[in-house]
Amino acid sequence: MAEALLTLxxxxxxxxxxxxxxxxxxxxxxxxxxxxIGPNGAGKTTLFALMSGFLKPDSGTVRFAGQDITGREPHRNALLGMTRTFQIVKPFAAQTVRENIAVGAHLHERSRGIALARAEAVAQQVGLARQIDKLASDLTVAGRKRLELARALATQPRLLLLDEVLAGLNPQEIAEMMPVVRGIAASGVTVLMIEHVMQAVMHLAEHVWVLAQGRLIAEGSPAEVTSNDKVVEAYLGHGTAARLRAAGAAA
Structure with missing residues (x-):
């Protein structure tokens, strides 16, 4: 059996x-x-930081693309093909969308012209083509989320770690972003996303891990984990699963 792309x-x-x-x-x-997925404070973003090299684990190992990368610096992991986004997006505000995306492209490409051309293709992929010459500071929240995604995608990742890419978006913006994420996965990029928007998780994810108080408490398909008593109680409190079952039986 082939080794997984990422193993913790x-x-x-x-x-x-x-x-x-x-x-x-x-x-x-x-x-x-x-x-x-998991409730606030579960340790999800910390786990992403441990995967990608922004933090070093106290114990355990991280393997990516057949290599032990435990504690390896993020830029070296990016060169190997693992890139992450961040919850709080911080674009280069005084630069255009095209120039921001080109920063990611320069990870593998020295030529400025080629990096800018790559940026144009990525902008098209994430739905920013019409805003490519706009200053990043002039983008909406939804636009900045797309730009954060584009900068990561421009690094040509094998694995893309998305940290709440839908946070702060309204329902229409979420609905418009979901096909973008699905399209990235369809293009051959492996995607692991932290997400609180359960509608998106249910429609996008093939497999889900649930973290609570720093521990994995469940994994499986979206339907399996959302019906798991441990998961229900992690989100809604101790005893909730039993009360929901009793209410359903009484209805």
């Missing part, structure tokens, strides 16, 4: 007395669109 084995990280991530193991197969 026993990853843990504490900050002082707080165990932010505890003994997490998972494997992301190449070509899949997967999601990591």
């Amino acid at each position: 084995a026993g990853i843990s990280r504490s900050f002082g007395g707080l165990a932010a991530v505890q003994d997490v193991s998972l494997a992301v197969e190449e070509g899949r669109l997967c999601a990591l």
